[in-house]
Amino acid sequence: MKKILIILLVAFIIIQFFPIDKTNPPVNPGIDFLKIKKTQPEIAKLIRTSCYDCHSNETKYPWYSSIAPSSWFLKNHIDEGRKNLNFSTFAMYEPERQAHKLQECIEMIEKEEMPLESYIVGHQGAKLTPEQRKQLIQYFKQVKAETERSMVF
Template sequence: MKRILIRIGIGSLVLFAGLQFIPLQFPSGKNAKEIQSEESVKKIFRKACYDCHSDLVKWPWYSRIFPVSLYLIRHVQEGKDELNFSDWEGMKRSEQADLAEKILEEIEDGEMPPKEYVLLHSEAKLDKEELETLKDWLQSYTEK
């Protein structure tokens, strides 16, 4: 029995090591631009939003470890499909207003940034002042 467990353990390690060599496509984007706004707003987006919602993703070291890489690639792609701040300046004002309303709702409900992201990136946690800064910026798009 001990011999079987050792073989299973070695086989698992070899499989895990082999999976690290699978080439993966990390979504990079075509438009690595920031929003045009005050520096205070850009600073908040850089620390709490851009890694999932822009073409300016900073991939952490652990993003190269399989199967974490699969999860992060899917998560970032879904985030960018939902909202990509790198495309913000090219949107119509009505599209920006619609997205601003959604963003405002999600940050007010505490859904963004996600808790699992903040757990690994404590700097992404928004304080009250940062929340007010973002709310003011977003409301400037929702006002007619």
Template sequence: MLLVLIVIQFFPPSENKSDTTPPTDLLLVENTPGKVEAILTNVCYDCHSNNTIYPWYAEIEPVSYWLASHIEEGKEHLDFSQWDLYSAKKKAHKLEEVAEAVTEGWMPLDSYKWMHGDANLTEEESKAVADWANMLRLKYVKAEKPQ
């Protein structure tokens, strides 16, 4: 078992890092208030974008595989870097989920909050994100409806 742990240190998973922000990124496409942008960047973007800021313990295997799995799953559900590629219907649905997730407290994940103390959203921060998501959602609900 020890030998396996030593060997896997030499085979880390690929990192979720990009040198550039794609033009399809939510923060480039939408007019996001500064407070909400800061919350999204600091709390959500690690798992829901193309650019994760890795903590020191991400260099330890098998922890890095566990993190890579979380990031991959997070991006499957919502990828802010690909935001502008989503249909209006999908954007409206994802915004509804964002509002619900922060209001009900199931996002960010407890496992993320344990390691990132600043990811514990205050009631005011949760409300700011939910209000923004609900307001933006209306734009996409209207875009879905035939004129």
């Protein structure tokens, strides 16, 4: 048993030499969702607090992002989040894709799938109240409708 614990400790120490890259891609405010959609400060704060760490190029890495293997899980989660929806590059999406992403936001918030429970554990401020969920859903529906009206068919 002692041998196994020593091996596990040595393995844990060794994996610390393989850190994640915490470099955020550059941010261009001219293509950021909150800027281009002229989001009201109250709603913008909700989106920043509950969404931006995983769905933008403005990730604020927590202390545990320096400890493997949790850092690897975190980095993968952020990469997947940005791949699925990146608010920092929202203006680069075609209008049809913007509308689709907004619909996905609505559905994920309605089903309480976002923000993820695993994220909320470490970020209690990201937990949305029923009223905040309602506000975000209403806001995303409004922006989606505006986006659809602006599409050329």
